[in-house]
Amino acid sequence: AQSVTQLDSHVSVSEGTPVLLRCNYSSSYSPSLFWYVQHPNKGLQLLLKYTSAATLVKGINGFEAEFKKSETSFHLTKPSAHMSDAAEYFCVHGGSQGNLIFGKGTKLSVKP
Amino acid sequence: KAGVTQTPRYLIKTRGQQVTLSCSPISGHRSVSWYQQTPGQGLQFLFEYFSETQRNKGNFPGRFSGRQFSNSRSEMNVSTLELGDSALYLCASSIAGDGWETQYFGPGTRLLVL
Numbered sequence A: 001a002q003s004v005t006q007l008d009s010h011v012s013v014s015e016g017t018p019v020l021l022r023c024n025y026s027s028s029y030s031p032s033l034f035w036y037v038q039h040p041n042k043g044l045q046l047l048l049k050y051t052s053a054a055t056l057v058k059g060i061n062g063f064e065a066e067f068k069k070s071e072t073s074f075h076l077t078k079p080s081a082h083m084s085d086a087a088e089y090f091c092v093h094g095g096s097q098g099n100l101i102f103g104k105g106t107k108l109s110v111k112p
Numbered sequence B: 001k002a003g004v005t006q007t008p009r010y011l012i013k014t015r016g017q018q019v020t021l022s023c024s025p026i027s028g029h030r031s032v033s034w035y036q037q038t039p040g041q042g043l044q045f046l047f048e049y050f051s052e053t054q055r056n057k058g059n060f061p062g063r064f065s066g067r068q069f070s071n072s073r074s075e076m077n078v079s080t081l082e083l084g085d086s087a088l089y090l091c092a093s094s095i096a097g098d099g100w101e102t103q104y105f106g107p108g109t110r111l112l113v114l
Helices: none
Strands: A003-006 A008-012 A019-021 A021-028 A035-039 A044-050 A056-058 A064-066 A075-078 A087-093 A106-111 B006-007 B010-013 B017-025 B030-039 B041-048 B053-057 B062-069 B073-077 B087-094 B108-112
Touching: A003 A035, A003 A087, A008 A019, A019 A044, A019 A106, A021 A035, A021 A044, A044 A056, A044 A064, A044 A075, A044 B073, A056 A075, A075 A087, B006 B087, B010 B017, B017 B087, B017 B108, B041 B062, B041 B073, B053 B062
Parallel strands: A008 A106, B010 B108
Antiparallel strands: A003 A021, A019 A075, A021 A075, A035 A044, A035 A087, A056 A064, A064 A075, A087 A106, B006 B017, B017 B073, B030 B041, B030 B087, B041 B053, B062 B073, B087 B108
């Protein structure tokens, strides 16, 4: 069965420093993986997705993620955090019939 | 294109009542999925509809049901509400519900059961 584990429930960084949000997946086949972001009282917005075309995936707002099959990881990074990046981030595994499998989420705090 | 819309945005109900939530997908999208988001359980898949047929269902009791209309709009119904049903209910649409597709989410309906 597919599953996703987000290794940190809360990450705190200072503005202008790098962001690393960690995600490991478990899948019996080549996975589709996504990162979504949820700002307070807002819906979920897609940041980026991996669909096997390239292992390094670039998303919106300067985020990127690297698919590493040997480590079963899909960590999200950003070189320099901005205050507006404060939100909850979800690593997600695509299912076969419309069922996305969500990690528990990582709350990102950005200090001025 | 207009995004996914959900109505109502907020609802307050009492235990034992039933509730119907509505979701209008992006034009041209035929797959609609529903998710429940709670602080304790996170985001959990409820069910997915494609061309008016339920194709996939998550691990929720039969009190949770849904349907899809010929224009791809979807409704979900929760009967005999319990306190634990208080949650944010999100719907998402995609073209065909393929696991490789991006699902686009609506803003959600926040349900409070008293």
